Amino acid sequence: MSQSFRFGQVFASDVHDALWDWAQTNYGASDDWCILYLNGLPLGRLNPLWRERLGQDWTDRQSTLSDGLNLETDGWPEMGDSLQTLAQQWRECGWLKGWRGEKFDICDQSGKPLCALERAAFRPFGLMSQAVHLNGLVETENSLRFWIGRRSPHKAVDPNKLDNLTGGGISSGERPSEAVCREGEEEAGIPASLTPHIRPTAQIYSLRPVNRGVHNEILHIFDIVLPEDFQPANQDGEVAGFELMDIPTLLDAMLGGHMMHDAQLVTLEACRRYGLIDLKHPLSAWLDSIRCRPHF
DSSP: OOTTTTSSSSHHHHHHHHHHHHHOOOOOOOOTEEEEEETTTEEEEEEEHHHHHHHOOOSEEEEETTTTTEEESSSHHHHHHHHHHHHHHHHHHHHHHOOSSSSSEEEOSOOOEEEEEEGGGHHTTOOOOOEEEEEEEEETTEEEEEEEEEEEESSSTTTTEEEEESEOOOOOTTOOOHHHHHHHHHHHHHOOOTGGOOOOEEEEEEEEEEEEEEEEEEEEEEEEEOOTOOOOSSSSSOEEEEEEEHHHHHHHHHHHOOOOOOHHHHHHHHHHTTOOHHHHHHHHHHHHHSSSSSOO
């Protein structure tokens, strides 16, 4: 499939409006959040609950700023250790759920890793994580279909919700290109012979409130055009099944609230790229605006 593929007709105006309402309702910063500074760098966002807990439980140096809270240690290894220790304490108290025993990198605004922390603690601290999402596409006559996964009912986050073909967090020390190939094999059984067809398409910024704090994440989006006879097959138990959806079916899933939020955001970005979203609609301008790395 050519990278210049575009649909000849955009979504109806009421569909644009409904999707724009969804985006405005679910994404963006809240007025009651404050900024979390680590050793003077603005790296996270705190809701009032976690701001109070952090202020009470942090045992190293801290200072209150006009727009947030600054935590200080003697260096970045010490910062990583102190954050990890506090996260473990919160876990033992029952405040921090979903412990994975896997670390994500805490990076500065240029993307340089500073230290690492258990991934379950990123939302309470509102730290910026990074994830990969893979659109699995099948080209038909003048159209595209999307392979959509359904998350396992046993998943801690968004069980049974619809997802992209694959998606997952980027572990400490891992590159996005490595993560998307790993997730592709684990979640959909994509063989090594097909991974050269995976291509990066965009990076977008996802910021939204969640039950455990603030979801603050860069989404690295990839596309792969799959053979018509390819059948995704989950390998790690995290996906209950897959469905090959045409555009009307996919749109019904989005409008019906059946997709997990970031999977829908990634799908909307693809819809814009392939010409289904009117570039003059506010939804298009918003999708364009979140392609940039955020600045505090």
